[in-house]
Amino acid sequence: MLQAILDSAVSAILAIDDTGRIRSVNPATEVMFGYRADEMLNQNIKMLMPEPYRTEHDDYIGRHVKTGEKRIIGIGREVQGQRKNGSIFPIHLAVSEFMVDGRRFFSGIINDLSDRAKLQDEVDRQSLLFETVFEHVPEALVISSPDGKILLFNPAATKIFGYDVAEATGMAWANLFGNPESLPQIEFDISRSIERAPDVILSVMLRRKDGSSFPAEGIITQVVDQHARPSVRVSVFRDVTETLKNKEAAVKSQRLEAIGQLTGGIAHDFNNLLTIISGNLELLEEQPLREQDRDLLDRAARAADSGARLTKRLLTFARRRHLAPAVINLNDQVRTMAELLRRTLGDMIDLRIQLASPLWLVRADAGEVEAAVLNLAINARDAMPEGGTLAVRTDNVVLEEGETGLEDSLKAGDYVRISVSDNGIGMSNDVLSRVFEPFFTTKPVGRGTGLGLSTIYGFIKQSNGNITINSEPGVGTTVNMYLPRCDEEAAQHDETLSLATEPHANGECILVVEDNRDVRQLTVNRLKRLGYDTVECASGVEAKAALESGQQVSAVFTDIVMPGGMTGIELATWISARLPDLPVILTTGFSDDAAVKSEADTFWPILRKPYTQKQLASTLRATIDKKAARQTSLRD
The missing domain is CATH 3.40.50.2300 (Response regulator)
Structure with missing residues (x-):
């Protein structure tokens, strides 16, 4: 029966004498080490050991025989074995001592730990992978317990929420949410996700350490154990503030582009009509007329001129007006119109001009630049009925990738910025969202056409620049116009062709x-x-x-x-x-x-x-x- 037990044992079982020579092996030993029994019998047990165990083994036995010291005997430990083919593998070795006819023998029971070692390697690999993802994923990753206490808080989460790891660990998971009223529904959805979908996807307002809220998208996964009981909750959050801002800018850009196309077409048709009206009025001027008829003609001509100026402003918004760009210094433009601005603003408004020096040159239509500044100054004056301060500033700026303008990200590069700021009544977000649309105005009827800012918008975009506007009710408004830097030198203005006379035909x-x-x-x-x-x-x-x-x-x-x-x-x-x-x-x-x-x-x-x-x-x-x-x- 004992032999049957040895032959059927899964573990390798062998016996050695007090000199270390192998006296018996079972079949499992042959399978484990790759030797036949006759190759192992009467050989030193060291043949089954790699270094350093091989060199140290005889000393262990000798010391035990002399002193009774036990290093392995009766204890068991994890060591390494060596197969016939030279491969080394992990084993668990348990050694016991017994006497036969007064002679000392040792038995060893050996278990191959290779599968466990592979499993541990995989566990280590998975742990390293998790740690790498946890530390470097750009989204906030929060792992919490079933009772809602935060267990793990990755670096991205500390950046987004403002808590360090020590502060966040043990904190209530619910404290990350900016709207407490939404939590019951979220918890309900998470509880149902165990039975239905594995994840809960949500758009939610979250809250930072400083109390500020921000929009986020999240995926929450409830991990369960083998008994379908909640084990941990994994939450992944992404701050979508910039995404929503860019999406809103894209929608605004599309709306303005559509309005621009419509406006440009209307202005083109009006120009044809105005050409007919003003041209025929010119022809009438050459006819002998009574004084009262000439007065009517002059009024009609002035109205036609006003219509022409209106269509020019519409075409500027639609970016279809023909500009006359030249290399200019914006400081010169501001200086030349300083006195005009003071007269326009009146005594109740303090005009402050701050010009950077040296200022880079730009290529732009000088007349449109002056019209833009004057228009913004008039808007600022109307926003300060009780008086205030208007500041006009110029400076050189270098924009980096990703900085957002009115519509989209500003193109990186060198720009000259001209800013017009006031401390007037400011604008609400609803007004800001439409402020550059043509014919949109908050002024009383008869006080404005609603084309001022839309004209500036069109001029700046047609000049390959961009515009931003910041406003807060009760604080004031700042409009920043960005024009690309130009490396050319300012050109001298050519003398324009005199139109005092009308050259006539020579038979053509x-x-x-x-x-x-x-x-x-x-x-x-x-x-x-x-x-x-x-x-x-x-x-x-x-x-x-x-x-x-x-x-x-x-x-x-x-x-x-x-x-x-x-x-x-x-x-x-x-x-x-x-x-x-x-x-x-x-x-x-x-x-x-x-x-x-x-x-x-x-x-x-x-x-x-x-x-x-x-x-x-x-x-x-x-x-x-x-x-x-x-x-x-x-x-x-």
Whole structure:
């Protein structure tokens, strides 16, 4: 029976004498170490040991025999064994001592711990992995007990909530929530998650150590044991303050872009109407009129001019107005308008101007910069009915990636900032969300058009800059305009063409291409008043056909945006290729995208509606004479 027990034992069982030689082994020993029994019998037990156990083993036995000291005998310990193939593996060795016929023997029971070692390695690996994730995950990771006490608090959580680990450990998990009324529902959802979905996903307001609240998204997982009882609660939170801000900015940007497209189209149509109105009024001015009729005519002309200024502001908001950018120093612009600002603001408002020196240069339309500052100053004045302080500042700023403007993240780089600040009544968040929309105003009826800030917005965006506005009711408002730094030197202004006289024709014939019948008829009448013969076409395709048929003209005056399959740009391009000596002048209600993309200003002069007869006469005469002079120089 004893032999049967030894043969069937899972553990390796062997016996050695007091010299360390192996006297018996069971089958499990052969399996464990890879030796046959006859290879082990009468061999020193050291053959089954790696260093340093192999060298030290005989000393252990000798010392025990002499002194009775027990290092392993009757105790058991974890050591290492060595197989026949040389591999080393962990074992648990239990040694006992017995006497047979007065001679001392030792028995050893050995268990292979390889599987346990592998399991421990996996546990260690998983622990290291958890520790790495716990320490470096960017979201706040909070592990709490079933009774709601925080057990673990990762570095991201300390950064988001403001508690250090010692403060958070043992603190109530519920203290992290900014709205206590939401907790019962959250707890209910967590309790139901055990039976249904494993996770609870929520959007919630959380609270920092300093008491401030912030929006967050979270995933809460209830971990249960084998009996389906709650073990720990794992909460992952992410601060979505910047995400919501960017989303709100994107929505605002899309809304303003849609309004801009609508506004630009309306302004373009109005420019056509104003061209007809102002042009015909100009023609009427040349007629003999009674004094009272001339007064009516002057009033109508002034109204048409006001309409033209209104459409310019609409086009600026829509970023479709043709600007005249130049390299300028914003300090110069502020200095030149300081006295105007003081007169505009009045005695009750203290104007403070702070100009950085040296200030980087920018490329912008100087007139639009001055109009923007003046508009902001007027708004600030109206926001301080009892008086106050208005500050205009300039400074150089370097923006980093991720800084947010009105719509989106500001492009990193060097900028010049011009700020207008007041300590007036300020604005609510609802007003701030719409402040740059055209026609939106909080002023009484008749006090404002609602186009001031929208015009500034359009000008700044068209200049590749950005704008921010900060306001708080009862505290005041600050508007920051950012314009990109320009490394060019400020250019000298060219003398503008004098429009005091109207150059007339020298027997030339002009091809007028315009799809709007009334605008076309007005243009023809104007040209005839200047002494030009005219040929009319209602589309680019019709004009092309006329030129291909041999129609002789001295210049082509064409609208840019026309139906019929050929724009004015396309017609001008065709003429440049087929009839390079024929001058082309373009006209448009705004700087159309096609004109911008084709850099039309570089190749052909453009008259922007509504234009005066003097502008038409001067541009036409200069273009024809310039072309003629070039042809003469080529012949010479």
